[in-house]
Amino acid sequence: MPLSAVVADVATGVVLALRGGGDPYALSRVLPQDDPLAPAAIRVLGADVLAPYALDHRSAPAGADDETVVRQALAAYPPGPDASEVSVWTYRGLIEASRALLPGDPGDADRAWPQVPRAGAAWITTDPWPKLAFRASQLAALAFPGLAPDLADGLAARTDDLARGFVRAVRRRDWLQAAGLGRWLARLPHVPPTLGLDSGLVFVQQMSDGDARVALHVVAARQFYGRGG
Amino acid sequence: MLKDRTLVESGTLTDEVESLLDPAEPEGVFHDTRECAAKTLLLGALLASPPTPRPKKTETR
Amino acid sequence: MTATADRGAAHAAAATLLDRMVRDSLRWLDGARPHFRLPPDVATGADPNLTLKPLGELAELTHLIRTSHPRADIRAAADGLFTFAWNETREGELFAELVRGEPHATYPLEIYGVFAYAGLRNTAVEAILPTTTGLRSWRVAREDHTRTLSVLDAERRTGLRQHADFDTVLGLTGLGLMAEPWALDRMAVYGITHDVFHLTDWGRERRRVPAALADYLRLWLPSWLDSWLEEQLWDLVGELLAVAACLPSAPYDPVAWQRLAEAQAADGSVPEMGAAPESGDAAEVFKACYHSTLVTAFAGTLARTGLEVSAAAEAGQAQAVAGRTRYKSEEPS
Numbered sequence: 001m002p003l004s005a006v007v008a009d010v011a012t013g014v015v016l017a018l019r020g021g022g023d024p025y026a027l028s029r030v031l032p033q034d035d036p037l038a039p040a041a042i043r044v045l046g047a048d049v050l051a052p053y054a055l056d057h058r059s060a061p062a063g064a065d066d067e068t069v070v071r072q073a074l075a076a077y078p079p080g081p082d083a084s085e086v087s088v089w090t091y092r093g094l095i096e097a098s099r100a101l102l103p104g105d106p107g108d109a110d111r112a113w114p115q116v117p118r119a120g121a122a123w124i125t126t127d128p129w130p131k132l133a134f135r136a137s138q139l140a141a142l143a144f145p146g147l148a149p150d151l152a153d154g155l156a157a158r159t160d161d162l163a164r165g166f167v168r169a170v171r172r173r174d175w176l177q178a179a180g181l182g183r184w185l186a187r188l189p190h191v192p193p194t195l196g197l198d199s200g201l202v203f204v205q206q207m208s209d210g211d212a213r214v215a216l217h218v219v220a221a222r223q224f225y226g227r228g229g
Numbered sequence: 230m231l232k233d234r235t236l237v238e239s240g241t242l243t244d245e246v247e248s249l250l251d252p253a254e255p256e257g258v259f260h261d262t263r264e265c266a267a268k269t270l271l272l273g274a275l276l277a278s279p280p281t282p283r284p285k286k287t288e289t290r
Numbered sequence: 291m292t293a294t295a296d297r298g299a300a301h302a303a304a305a306t307l308l309d310r311m312v313r314d315s316l317r318w319l320d321g322a323r324p325h326f327r328l329p330p331d332v333a334t335g336a337d338p339n340l341t342l343k344p345l346g347e348l349a350e351l352t353h354l355i356r357t358s359h360p361r362a363d364i365r366a367a368a369d370g371l372f373t374f375a376w377n378e379t380r381e382g383e384l385f386a387e388l389v390r391g392e393p394h395a396t397y398p399l400e401i402y403g404v405f406a407y408a409g410l411r412n413t414a415v416e417a418i419l420p421t422t423t424g425l426r427s428w429r430v431a432r433e434d435h436t437r438t439l440s441v442l443d444a445e446r447r448t449g450l451r452q453h454a455d456f457d458t459v460l461g462l463t464g465l466g467l468m469a470e471p472w473a474l475d476r477m478a479v480y481g482i483t484h485d486v487f488h489l490t491d492w493g494r495e496r497r498r499v500p501a502a503l504a505d506y507l508r509l510w511l512p513s514w515l516d517s518w519l520e521e522q523l524w525d526l527v528g529e530l531l532a533v534a535a536c537l538p539s540a541p542y543d544p545v546a547w548q549r550l551a552e553a554q555a556a557d558g559s560v561p562e563m564g565a566a567p568e569s570g571d572a573a574e575v576f577k578a579c580y581h582s583t584l585v586t587a588f589a590g591t592l593a594r595t596g597l598e599v600s601a602a603a604e605a606g607q608a609q610a611v612a613g614r615t616r617y618k619s620e621e622p623s
Contacts, residue, residue: 003242003245003246003249004249007249036242037242040242040245040246043246043250044246044249044250076243077243077246080243083247084247084250084251086250086251087247087250087251090250129512130516134254138250138251160509163509164509164510164512164513164516165513166472167471167472167510167513167514167517168513168516168517170472170473171257171259171472171513171517172255172256172257172258172259172517172520173257173258173259173260174254174255174257174258177254178472192509194468194470194471194505194506194509194510195470195471195472196470196471196472196473199470200470200472203472203473257517257520257521259517259520259521261475261476262475262476262477
């Protein structure tokens with residue numbers, strides 16, 4: 001199974017948990033067992049694999065299995081010296097979410113979470129809006145309550161530009177980008193009302209025809225920020 | 230041996246993870262509403278309707 | 291350099307670019323007069339979309355240019371084309387024939403209205419129009435509300451009673467409804483550009499754009515421009531740039547203008563879409579280019595007169611300059 005398919009499967013598990021159907025969520029249960037792709041899929045989806053733990057009633061408390069597999073992902077796929085900004089930011093997001101939502105133990109060197117790496121932030125103010133929007137959409141897993149507050153503040157100053165990016169992404173039928181931007185906009189204050197964000201999120205999900213990662217952004221926008229109807 | 234293979238594999242997997250995290254932006258796909266295709270030339274909306282078939286002027290008969 | 295000096299240099303560069311584009315467009319349009327000429331069967335067999343529509347657009351847009359461009363040579367070139375268009379209609383005689391041939395069609399009035407607005411009248415047309423436009427059937431709702439705005443404009447320009455309330459009809463259009471900016475197909479965006487042209491009298495009355503609609507357009511124009519630049523649909527790019535220049539603050543987008551400038555060929559023509567046509571058939575080239583070339587001249591004129599407004603807006607004193615008095619200060623020579 002290619003990594004992208006594993007990622008989609010895990011995303012589907014997260015979506016179901018966020019929607020509240022079925023058994024309480026456990027990350028270790030939505031991962032393929034003993035599969036080297038499991039940590040890779042966690043790294044790709046980042047903080048989102050822990051999203052259901054942020055909704056108490058949708059999950060059992062996170063267990064030691066989850067902690068182990070997330071540690072594996074963080075250890076196996078740290079951003080390299082030439083890593084993209086997106087890679088660094090998503091890595092940070094996974095660490096921050098792990099600290100907040102997994103057991104861990106800061107007093108125990110073996111069970112402490114890694115230090116968050118420094119991530120460049122100049123692009124948030126300098127990127128032209130189409131580039132900014134695309135990059136923000138790749139970081140949509142950080143549009144998560146309490147995560148990356150500085151990033152959210154920086155993006156809030158460019159809400160109109162992100163909204164323009166949403167329009168551009170829908171025009172280009174780039175549903176994943178549109179959904180990621182819609183999710184950020186759901187988190188930010190002062191989204192232009194004429195954007196039609198709520199119907200836009202629903203539209204994007206319908207148009208994407210079942211894409212699990214699109215569905216994940218849309219359900220996150222609804223469950224965490226009440227947008228998207 | 231096994232260890233080497235694992236290293237190679239995890240090397241490609243690392244690349245794959247990076248490329249899924251930070252893919253190039255896809256090419257835009259532009260489909261337009263099909264019934265519009267014939268009307269795109271029309272500015273002024275001056276004559277936005279198709280030309281009506283016109284009978285010959287009676288005085289020329 | 292100070293910020294003010296920077297702005298001054300950018301303003302001068304923009305003016306130079308716009309003037310060159312408008313001048314080149316008009317030069318090409320002037321050379322295309324044979325293709326704008328109306329055939330003898332214009333009121334009977336000829337396809338109006340290939341005859342009257344190009345001539346009507348030529349009249350509408352050159353009238354705007356001849357009355358508002360700050361440069362006298364450009365006004366004179368536009369004036370020559372406008373007079374040519376009026377002469378092609380045999381000083382309006384044609385419209386009486388068209389109305390008798392198609393009494394329920396709106397386009398004869400819509401095109402005649404351009405000339406009437408400029409003070410060019412024809413007594414036979416004036417005698418017949420009140421009859422055809424006074425019917426209850428004339429007031430039956432049309433399929434396209436944007437088109438109805440065009441008819442209402444023509445009625446106003448011709449001095450006829452408007453058959454419906456402009457603002458009510460505007461409220462039914464893409465602009466009036468402020469349609470979701472991501473939910474617009476190509477025709478819907480063309481519709482919005484024309485809603486703006488009718489609302490502002492083709493850019494003459496920037497202040498007629500209500501604040502909410504101006505805000506809507508200011509927010510979403512960059513997205514639409516980006517999209518249709520990517521599709522290289524140059525006439526729509528030109529129309530969107532014209533719309534920007536119709537706004538009270540007339541925002542100027544140097545990147546989009548540069549892209550449109552690069553699409554303009556050395557002979558001044560601007561293709562409808564993509565690269566310039568390779569056809570050696572002059573009629574084909576005309577069909578592929580006349581519209582975008584006219585739009586470029588029109589948009590370039592509005593953006594040019596808008597430069598003062600946008601500079602003032604940047605300097606935080608838009609209110610002082612954005613009014614219609616300044617805009618209309620340039621009268622035809």
